[in-house]
Amino acid sequence: MTQNPYLWLILTLPLAGAAINGFLGRRSSKTAVTTVALSFSGLAFALALWIAVGFSSAAAPYGFDLAHWIRSGSFSADFAFYLDQLSLVMLLVVTGVGFLIHIYSVGYMWDDPSYYRFFTYLNLFMFFMLTLILANNYLLMFIGWEGVGLASYLLIGFWFTKDSAASAGKKAFIVNRIGDFGFLIGLFLLIQHFGSLNFTEVFSKIQPLAPETSGAGLLTAIGILLMVGACGKSAQIPLYVWLPDAMEGPTPVSALIHAATMVTAGVYMVSRSHVIFERAPIALTVVAVIGTLTALFAATIGITQTDIKKVLAYSTVSQLGYMFMACGVGAFSAGIFHLMTHAFFKGLLFLAAGSVIHAVGGEQDMRKMGGLRSYIPWTFMTMGIATLAIAGIPPFAGFWSKDEILWKAFSSEHGSWIFWLIGVITAFLTSFYMFRLLFLTFFGDYHGSHVDEHGHGSHDHAHGHGEPHESPMVMLVPLMILAVLSTVGGLVGIGNRFEQFLAPVFGSGIEAVGETASRGTELLLMGVSVTVAILGFVLAYMLYVSKPELPEQIATALGSFYKAVLNKYYVDELYAKLFVKPLVDGSTAILWQGVDRKVIDDSVNSAADGARHVSDEARHMQSGNLRSYAGWIAAGAAVLIAYMIWMGVAR
């Protein structure tokens, strides 16, 4: 392992930025806060780029031991970092997209009174995310894992005076706890059976083990538990419910944390643990099934949503499902590839949505938009590119990665045509709801009442202005850069170059199967996925541009099914009935009224009461009368002497 002393600096820089802004930001000017936040995250990005330039696959993996942390018997976990091809990709995505979103936030958050707090949290998030990525053991990764959860909580609840934002933050935190519970137990199992949490050590001990093909064993258990953790962080069924609510946060946060970086941590963690999963086929199948179902399930909900950010949130859940599908069929590099392109186009979509919301003065309901194309042309263009990318239209980034996943789902030995079919249906739905969003927002007539009348609502930006207006340059430049990346970002995957780059991490064993044999099939499948993407576009065009009255009729015709989808299949209500209400009721009746009040309070109170009663009696002995004291002493002495005499006589 080559030592690289700059690794620790990358993640310390954002922490320093967070510290400076956090302690001094309240009294500094906005310019100073901006300078600190941007320079520290920008420096981190520059350093990451510099490391990437000097990165050589021959010397990889790089490592750096910063300090000892836990040394207990043979177990050790240190503040030590690890950089291989996989973490390099993540590093560049997080610092790069993170830096762009920092720039964008300057424009978006400028009027917010808690400007410095926002950037403090944002830098703090960068620090924890980089810890997660660069850790060389599961425990340090878990620190980052929890840290990004904290940053996410703080940022979702950024406008904490708004009730819905505060409770959305809590929901995200609590749902993530459920996942972390599984993750932790997985880690305990690793410690118990392999005596270490260090990636290199654990994997070298697992490497010689045979795959658990005949039945479920230790590795399967660990794999599934890790997947539970990933389900929480990456918003997969059944723990996805927090992500749509997380849209209460400021839009740059949705872009950075709830689309581009944090939610992909689960994918990263599963890929990092590929050695475990490759030896646990059942766990792999679980990952694939969860991913596939989530992709389809979330996509169907996305069709009916009218809040622009909610559509994108469900789209994120769905795309994350794709990534897990890829991991589940053993195509980890395809999953990471999609993670990267998704960071570009989904980050862009959210930022563009933020720009739209900014333009119409805080409105998020797409039915009240429309026709914005001419008002905000730059936002329209960049968002259009992102939509083409996510829909999988070649040659945009999403096409390459999505096609890679679908092909792997079909051809890999862990794959199956069912995964592929559901993937293609999802691709169709994705294309449809994304173009629906685009058409509702930018085409037709402007439905919004002019902003003055309702613009000072609850949301992000409330200016008093009449016409929708284009965002400032500081917001548009990140949009344009991301648009370029969304266009060309997929080209790195041509000729499997991305896969070959990651091959030292994942090995090429699983993925090489059937690669050359069925070139024709691959092209055919590619044709199918492009066709469905175009079909989605055509359908959306028909429904929302040429015949705008049709969707309502269809909705009425579908009746209760449409209503179920519109209400997100009542999953939130189901969880509330199934888990939340029993918990709340149980806590109220048993823990609060029963244990706390009856047992704890009563025992403390009766102990105090008892002490008072006893001392009330005893205090009369303290008469203050000197002669009575003397009497007591004399009586006591007499009793003592009598006792001694009696004892002496008895002996």
Added chain:
Amino acid sequence: MVPLSYYLVLSGILFACGVTGFLIKRNIITIFMSIELMLNGVNLSFVAFAAHWHVLAGQVFVFFVMVVAAAEATVGLAIIIAVYRTRETLNVDQVNLLKL
């Protein structure tokens, strides 16, 4: 020779007088004198035992007791004067500020 028991009985009577005086008298000075009486009752028994067993330790003890009693008398009388100056009484039943 006077038997030991005589001395002890006298010692007991002296001590009992001291205790009784201590308990029934209200004047601090009388109480103080009762304490001296008790001490001397004990002294008598010490001396009696010392003579009986031919051990000098008992007599040494008596000297100790006398020294302590002298010191105690100085401090005690000083306290009594102080009490009289603040309370203007020597009745112990009225010196009861510590009462609840």
